[in-house]
């Protein structure tokens with residue numbers, strides 16, 4: 001398993017090995033023990049699967065507030081996404097900074113999204129399917145969102161002229177400057 005840090009401490013890229021033979025290939029997509037050996041001991045209690053029909057579908061930027069804050073382990077089983085995290089831990093030296101990476105069926109990469117981050121992605125292929133594990137269950141009462149294209153965040157989604165497709169909820173998401181983040185850097189350390 002390859003474990004790579006990202007410019008945002010806590011955000012980690014994980015690539016489990018694939019073993020190919022004449023039948024195809026095999027991969028352990030999740031192994032708690034292997035992850036723990038790399039210092040990742042997050043307990044995941046919910047699995048999600050989203051399917052997006054069109055290129056340019058944006059889901060995000062989302063978080064859940066404590067006590068329902070979620071860490072997520074994100075991967076793609078069909079197609080491609082550009083997956084984005086934003087540090088919203090007040091007092092963090094990286095507060096307001098974003099990091100994005102392509103996750104695809106082909107590259108088998110997984111992004112660990114820690115608590116204290118916004119998360120969102122844009123699809124780069126039609127019929128893209130994303131699987132992710134969550135460390136907390138879904139709680140609409142604790143949900144928060146920030147507009148994905150807020151100029152203050154200046155995220156390069158790579159849309160290249162493609163119109164973003166959003167849920168009504170995401171289209172109505174608030175501005176970055178209006179976010180009252182419930183996360184602090186101190187708690188995260």
Ligand SMILES: Cc1cn([C@H]2C[C@H](O)[C@@H](COP(=O)(O)OP(=O)(O)O[C@H]3O[C@@H](C)C(=O)[C@@H](O)[C@H]3O)O2)c(=O)[nH]c1=O
Nearest residue numbers: 048050059060062063072119120121137138139167169
């Ligand atoms: C996220 C979620 C949604 N739902 C329901 C609510 C709604 O009817 C439908 C679609 O929900 P949403 O529009 O919130 O789905 P979506 O926009 O895909 O939301 C997800 O986006 C990505 C980026 C994340 O990081 C996730 O944590 C989650 O926020 O599914 C659940 O039942 N459980 C869940 O865990």
